[in-house]
Amino acid sequence: MSVIAFLETENGSFKKNASEVASYAHAVAQKMGGTAVGIAFNATNAPEMGTYGIEKIVNVSDNGLESFNAQGYAHVIAEAVKKEESSIVVVGSSADAKYLAPLLAAKLQAGYAPNVVAVPDDVSDFTVKRTAFSNKGFAFTKISTQTKVVGVSSNAFGAHENQVDCQEEAFSPSIDTMGVSSVEIDKVTGKVSIADADIVVSGGRGLKGPENWGMVEELAEVLGAATACSKPVSDMGWRPHSEHVGQTGKPVASNLYIAIGISGAIQHLAGVSASKTKVVINNDPEAPFFKAADYGIVGDAFEVVPKLIEKLREFKAQNS
Amino acid sequence: MKILVCISNVPDTTSKINFTEGDTQFDTNGVQFVINPNDEFGLTRAMWFKEKQGASVHVATVGDASTEPTIRKALAIGADEAIRINAQPTDGYFVAQQLADVVKNGGYDLIIAGRESIDYNGGMVPGMMAEMLDMNFVNNCISLDIEGSNASAVREIDGGKEKVSTALPLVIGGQKGLVQESDLRIPNMRGIMMARKKQLNIVEPIEAIAATSTVKFEKPAPKGSVKLVDSAEELVQLLHNEAKAI
Numbered sequence: 001m002s003v004i005a006f007l008e009t010e011n012g013s014f015k016k017n018a019s020e021v022a023s024y025a026h027a028v029a030q031k032m033g034g035t036a037v038g039i040a041f042n043a044t045n046a047p048e049m050g051t052y053g054i055e056k057i058v059n060v061s062d063n064g065l066e067s068f069n070a071q072g073y074a075h076v077i078a079e080a081v082k083k084e085e086s087s088i089v090v091v092g093s094s095a096d097a098k099y100l101a102p103l104l105a106a107k108l109q110a111g112y113a114p115n116v117v118a119v120p121d122d123v124s125d126f127t128v129k130r131t132a133f134s135n136k137g138f139a140f141t142k143i144s145t146q147t148k149v150v151g152v153s154s155n156a157f158g159a160h161e162n163q164v165d166c167q168e169e170a171f172s173p174s175i176d177t178m179g180v181s182s183v184e185i186d187k188v189t190g191k192v193s194i195a196d197a198d199i200v201v202s203g204g205r206g207l208k209g210p211e212n213w214g215m216v217e218e219l220a221e222v223l224g225a226a227t228a229c230s231k232p233v234s235d236m237g238w239r240p241h242s243e244h245v246g247q248t249g250k251p252v253a254s255n256l257y258i259a260i261g262i263s264g265a266i267q268h269l270a271g272v273s274a275s276k277t278k279v280v281i282n283n284d285p286e287a288p289f290f291k292a293a294d295y296g297i298v299g300d301a302f303e304v305v306p307k308l309i310e311k312l313r314e315f316k317a318q319n320s
Numbered sequence: 321m322k323i324l325v326c327i328s329n330v331p332d333t334t335s336k337i338n339f340t341e342g343d344t345q346f347d348t349n350g351v352q353f354v355i356n357p358n359d360e361f362g363l364t365r366a367m368w369f370k371e372k373q374g375a376s377v378h379v380a381t382v383g384d385a386s387t388e389p390t391i392r393k394a395l396a397i398g399a400d401e402a403i404r405i406n407a408q409p410t411d412g413y414f415v416a417q418q419l420a421d422v423v424k425n426g427g428y429d430l431i432i433a434g435r436e437s438i439d440y441n442g443g444m445v446p447g448m449m450a451e452m453l454d455m456n457f458v459n460n461c462i463s464l465d466i467e468g469s470n471a472s473a474v475r476e477i478d479g480g481k482e483k484v485s486t487a488l489p490l491v492i493g494g495q496k497g498l499v500q501e502s503d504l505r506i507p508n509m510r511g512i513m514m515a516r517k518k519q520l521n522i523v524e525p526i527e528a529i530a531a532t533s534t535v536k537f538e539k540p541a542p543k544g545s546v547k548l549v550d551s552a553e554e555l556v557q558l559l560h561n562e563a564k565a566i
């Protein structure tokens with residue numbers, strides 16, 4: 001019996017969420033008395049996932065899947081599931097993972113639970129805890145099909161080291177149809193994406209205008225963070241739509257979320273409350289966001305943020 | 321072109337989320353139900369295809385009679401016909417099977433669904449449907465154009481976007497970006513009057529299984545109160561020593 005983990009790569013290297021997906025698969029495999037197997041596409045250093053308890057990696061290369069294709073990937077993963085006789089498939093919460101998971105689940109006639117934050121207490125019953133209602137609640141969802149697909153949330157179960165020897169095996173099943181072809185990928189280079197970021201710095205309407213985003217970018221740069229914004233900020237065109245976070249924008253589940261000049265409307269909070277530590281900088285002590293924050297500074301962003309940048313620079317200089 | 325827009329009936333974004341019956345049911349008391357925002361973007365795009373390219377637009381929902389006001393709203397916005405599959409939407413797998421059956425019988429070319437329902441955040445119905453129907457699928461779709469049977473779409477990816485080309489029959493998981501926020505329509509009196517005359521077909525569900533079931537709900541633990549700090553220096557120290565976030 002094995003648990004198979006879809007471990008995402010970018011340019012051959014494992015993405016940050018791969019270690020969390022691997023750790024989750026390992027934890028479930030332990031509970032079932034089975035092994036954790038990984039499946040990766042074009043990984044250049046596949047065995048390094050042994051750090052997180054993966055005993056074998058099925059590494060797919062050479063079959064026209066140099067870049068992501070949901071149908072192609074789902075087909076290959078389904079083949080690997082059959083080959084490895086896996087009953088549980090674990091995937092992450094990236095845009096790609098969420099794209100292929102339902103295709104894969106339907107192919108395997110498997111139930112799928114997304115946004116899962118913990119391993120099931122009892123693997124024979126397989127009830128998982130997951131976020132629902134845009135983080136306003138949790139649902140305990142039982143997957144009752146024989147094969148199960150679990151999508152794990154970022155920054156929830158976490159990465160846990162469990163060093164084992166990891167074998168690599170090449171795998172290249174043929175693919176008949178890909179359905180959708182990539183024409184062009186437009187990615188901001190040299191900047192961490194909201195999905196992959198450990199820290200997200202976000203600005204709201206309190207920043208008055210797009211010309212004031214210099215300090216937000218600078219703060220993000222000091223922290224190695226991604227930049228984000230509230231909905232009205234993207235609606236007014238101050239920032240690109242891709243930075244809009246919240247219930248109708250991108251979800252954020254970072255380690256640290258810093259909100260500057262954002263009031264904390266329910267739709268905004270719903271999308272960002274999965275972040276571990278939340279910091280709010282707002283000049284209105286009554287701003288609702290303070291109720292949902294861990295740390296707050298009541299003050300004018302135009303004074304607080306430059307100071308924060310200065311203090312962080314000093315801190316980084318001392319601690320590096 | 322025949323378009324089916326799949327509409328999920330969800331609590332308004334401002335709803336307070338509570339549970340009843342020993343935390344096994346979502347408490348609908350005082351909750352206003354609306355068209356799932358992701359589906360509203362999709363429906364609005366469908367209206368564009370109707371007006372500019374002569375497409376016919378049907379909407380479908382899997383739900384009991386209580387979902388009818390939401391469907392009527394979709395008709396008032398401009399959909400031509402509506403279908404309600406008379407069943408509780410127990411899980412995504414079950415819903416996908418019901419909708420796939422409607423698609424098969426209705427001969428649709430384009431299925432517009434949303435990236436996810438904002439209630440259970442499943443994000444699975446469109447993908448499952450595409451697989452069951454052997455149709456092409458684009459998720460997180462933020463732009464869609466159709467010419468003949470060719471489709472050109474943009475999907476949001478982590479850190480950017482990807483332009484893709486594909487063909488009908490096609491399922492999309494749409495979201496904000498598919499149309500401008502300002503294109504969203506509030507039904508007017510005429511639309512509401514016309515909607516009353518449009519067909520709302522009620523069909524019984526096909527036999528299908530649910531693959532998952534929610535056995536219990538839980539509210540997030542109440543948040544401890546915020547620690548207000550006076551200086552940036554203190555904040556940096558707390559983030560380092562206490563939160564271990566930097």
Ligand SMILES: Cc1cc2nc3c(=O)[nH]c(=O)nc-3n(C[C@H](O)[C@H](O)[C@H](O)COP(=O)(O)OP(=O)(O)OC[C@H]3O[C@@H](n4cnc5c(N)ncnc54)[C@H](O)[C@@H]3O)c2cc1C
Nearest residue numbers: 204205206230231246247248261262263265267283284301
């Ligand atoms: C269906 C629906 C979906 C929605 N989805 C989302 C979503 O996904 N994401 C989202 O963000 N919103 C969403 N919204 C919008 C949401 O309701 C709020 O309108 C929005 O989040 C407010 O953005 P804001 O906090 O930037 O602006 P405001 O509410 O205007 O807040 C600005 C804040 O800045 C503070 N401020 C002003 N000047 C300063 C200063 N000098 N220094 C420090 N602070 C200052 C003010 O005190 C205020 O608290 C949605 C709304 C609807 C109806």
Ligand SMILES: Nc1ncnc2c1ncn2[C@@H]1O[C@H](COP(=O)(O)O)[C@@H](O)[C@H]1O
Nearest residue numbers: 381382409433434436437442443444445
């Ligand atoms: N009960 C339903 N009836 C019709 N369409 C639905 C239903 N549930 C989900 N959908 C469609 O599937 C999309 C994704 O929903 P979900 O998989 O539930 O997150 C929604 O945006 C709808 O387009």
